[in-house]
Structures are given as C-alpha cells and as structure tokens.
Amino acid sequence: DVKVTQSSRYLVKRTGEKVFLECVQDMDHENMFWYRQDPGLGLRLIYFSYDVKMKEKGDIPEGYSVSREKKERFSLILESASTNQTSMYLCASRTPGLAGNEQYFGPGTRLTVT
C-alpha cells in the first residue's frame, strides 16, 4: 500500500515562529503537493514539486516556502507563522503524467497559530 506520512497530526505554534511540516512518501513518486484545507474553501494548492529540488508555486504560496532535497520527502515551511495560517495541511504524492491521475494523501496536520 502507498503510504504518505506527515510529521504531526496536531501542532500549536505561536505567531512569528518558524514552522516546519514534513511529509514522506514510500512509493517513489516524482510529484508531491502541499494543500491547505479550510471550511467552505476546499483544498487549495500551496506548492508542488515535480521532482527533487524542483518546486512550483500553487494558488496560494504567499507566506510559505518548500524544500525537496530527497525524492521521498517534501517539507512545507512557514517562515513566520501568522494566525491566518491556522488550517489543516495535507500532503499528497502521485506518479506524473496521464497515468498519475490518483493522488495519495497523508493524514493531515492540523496547525493552530496563536
């Protein structure tokens, strides 16, 4: 079974802190994604990565950065956390191209910024 894991299920941070969210997948997928999910807004793409050391901005990249040094790991970084970044963060991975229509999601990290 494909497994996507995220470093924490729940996280509480203070405003201004630097926050790292880690995601690891075990299926050798080239593509990895970070979404945030808020009530009524669905899943919004923050950043994605086609392969190691490659990254592309999604629809809402402001306030976030990412790192992909190894194929299996994709990190989301909040440089200076703010209360409007309180959300559920979901990581996903897939095989690229037409064969990769299925994304596999991690369990999510519920981040609260106080």
Next chain:
Amino acid sequence: GQSLEQPSEVTAVEGAIVQINCTYQTSGFYGLSWYQQHDGGAPTFLSYNALDGLEETGRFSSFLSRSDSYGYLLLQELQMKDSASYFCAATRDKIIFGKGTRLHILP
C-alpha cells in the same frame, strides 16, 4: 484561470440514488477525478474519467462530457457510510480541486 463548481451540499435518503454535478473551466485538461473525504480523514480517490462517457466502479459511477465541460458522480444504493464530502478535481500537470459537496444521508 481554472475553476471547478459543485454544489456545497446535497441531501438524500438511504437506499436512494444521488448525483453530484461538477462544471469546470480549465486549460490543459487531462481528465476529471473524484475524491471522497470523511470527517477527520484524508481525501481518497474514487474515480477518474479521461474520456467522455460513464465509468462504473461498484455503486459509484462517474461521467464526463468534455464538450459541455461537465461531469458528475453518481452514487447508488446509498448507505449511511457514504455520508462524506465529495470533491471533483481537474487533472493536468497538477490537480485542482473543487470546493467539495457535503453529502447528507437521511435514514
């Protein structure tokens, strides 16, 4: 731009059939996917339509019409465990999700 529109909520009765519609505007479109998400859980893949027509997987079917930029998910013989949010998603170099439809099932 790219966007997908789907109803925010749908209510149906256990044992009945329900259809969740999705209209989209997106360029470079490969196909339309559907995901299910239970409260507190992660989205899980249900189906994918690359070509026009109906794809059936057990109680669930999905339809795509590229000429109408429209698709739907059909759930038959509804069970209480089908109560969840359902997302349509446009697949291209990345996957763009709609805002989701909350399905309520009445006994």
